[in-house]
Amino acid sequence: MHDDVILEIRNVSKSFSGVQVLSGINMRVRKGEVHVVVGENGAGKSTLMKIISGVYQKDGGELLFEGKPIEVKSIRQMQEMGISIIHQEFNLLPNRTIAQNIFLGREPVKKRGIPVIDIEEMNAKSRELLGFLGLNVDPRTRVSSLGIAQQQMIEVAKALSFKSKVLIMDEPTATLTRNEISKLFEIIRKLKNEGVSIIYISHRLEELKEIADTISVLRDGALVGTLDASEATTGRIIKMMGGREITNQYHREFCTEVGEEVLRIDNLSSYRFKNVSLKVHRGEIVGISGLVGAGRTELIKAIFGFDRFESGEVVLFGKKYRRLNTSMTTRLKVGLVPEDRKDEGVIVEMPIRENIVHASLSQLFKNGILNKKTEAETANKYVKELGIVTNSIDKHVEYLSGGNQQKVVVAKWLCAQCDLILFDEPTRGIDVGAREEIYEIMNALVKQGKAVLMISSDMPELLGLCDRIYVMKDGRITQEFSHSEATQEKLLACSI
Ligand SMILES: Nc1ncnc2c1ncn2[C@@H]1O[C@H](COP(=O)(O)OP(=O)(O)OP(=O)(O)O)[C@@H](O)[C@H]1O
Ligand SMILES: [Mg+2]
The missing domain is CATH 3.40.50.300 (P-loop containing nucleotide triphosphate hydrolases)
Incomplete structure (x- = not known):
């Protein structure tokens, strides 16, 4: 059991200008699992993920990757090591092409002659990644002309291009339709089969059953608990998150007489x-x-x-x-x-x-x-x-x-x-x-x-x-x- 832990978070804490946002977080992510992290808005999910992926520095605690302690210094260092993140708010450059976005800052260079970017190679590699994701778009398309769902897939393609071992997705389905969610889940299963671990943040509790292996619940910057997906019910998770029971959430009295x-x-x-x-x-x-x-x-x-x-x-x-x-x-x-x-x-x-x-x-x-x-x-x-x-x-x-x-x-x-x-x-x-x-x-x-x-x-x-x-x-x-x-x-x- 111990051996297949790829990423371990030990006692991690973080505060911003004196306000404690994370305290003593412990979490273990196993190889090839989908580890879901849930919690109310502001619970600290994104902050924890940003610490793992090198965006923020932790104040205390330890991170172990493949059993060894790591010092996280930059996003690029983590990407090269095998940890990538797709943020809640995307970071694509709208006026560049899909391929330029995927390979930003590490474009393949032509081997012979003057070193220039090998655009054909870059497009070909991008096409391959897009194909793997089942996305039928030309890699030379500008990102600005894509919808949010497709931009999301470009973020996934970019993360995959690093050959990630741990892929963090911060609310990937927030803007996707049912159909697109199914596609994303298919991709997640495919990645899982190849041994990639996915850390997955979502507020759509009902969809978690489809993909989660493990569920960790955060509340006010602390870990409430980690459950095996088989023992987690929506009711139980909601209780752990904050205890608010959800009944008929819409409370709508439909309009009988419209106004002007x-x-x-x-x-x-x-x-x-x-x-x-x-x-x-x-x-x-x-x-x-x-x-x-x-x-x-x-x-x-x-x-x-x-x-x-x-x-x-x-x-x-x-x-x-x-x-x-x-x-x-x-x-x-x-x-x-x-x-x-x-x-x-x-x-x-x-x-x-x-x-x-x-x-x-x-x-x-x-x-x-x-x-x-x-x-x-x-x-x-x-x-x-x-x-x-x-x-x-x-x-x-x-x-x-x-x-x-x-x-x-x-x-x-x-x-x-x-x-x-x-x-x-x-x-x-x-x-x-x-x-x-x-x-x-x-x-x-x-x-x-x-x-x-x-x-x-x-x-x-x-x-x-x-x-x-x-x-x-x-x-x-x-x-x-x-x-x-x-x-x-x-x-x-x-x-x-
Ligand atoms: N750079 C920052 N400086 C100051 N405070 C921050 C910073 N980043 C996050 N916080 C604070 O940390 C807390 C946790 O935020 P975080 O974004 O991690 O929550 P979250 O669980 O991802 O919430 P959501 O579901 O709404 O995305 C919030 O109170 C937020 O205001
Ligand atoms: Mg967040």
């Missing part, structure tokens, strides 16, 4: 969607279902004025618009909680307080002076209301855990008193408890007569929350269902 129309789009078209028409009324939660790549994100970004549309019109609160930009929509009290929060939702190098009030500055300015006291009170109020885990509102958002960053984005739009909030994959990376909190926020919004339009790849979530659901496929709306008509089968049938 807040959004109508007529025949809206752009390069990614065609002739889309839909409506949202006060008091309603309206969902958009579909596969990743169906044009849902592009549609919602066009409504928010983030992207342009080519033809058609958007009617917001009764007024027609042929062009929109984000300052217009923000003034109209429309908010967007985007899929890619790091780039579009928050300003990571700014503190929580400034992020929260960012869309409501006009209310906080008095005679041209920002009232710092009001700003702090407002920010503290939302931090408390949404349960954002932080020791101070002055903490920069980049240092918050993924789930807590998401809550900051939601807080920003709540603070701006939005009448219509667009949510793109609202519970991506959110733990079970916090997920329920987000659902409650949506419920409260529509009860106050506001409106929600949401995209989700999580069908039970759409079915549990939405009064109406539109299904998109290849940039077009293929069907509309009322809450009572919609089923998972029907949604799927119209998406593929």
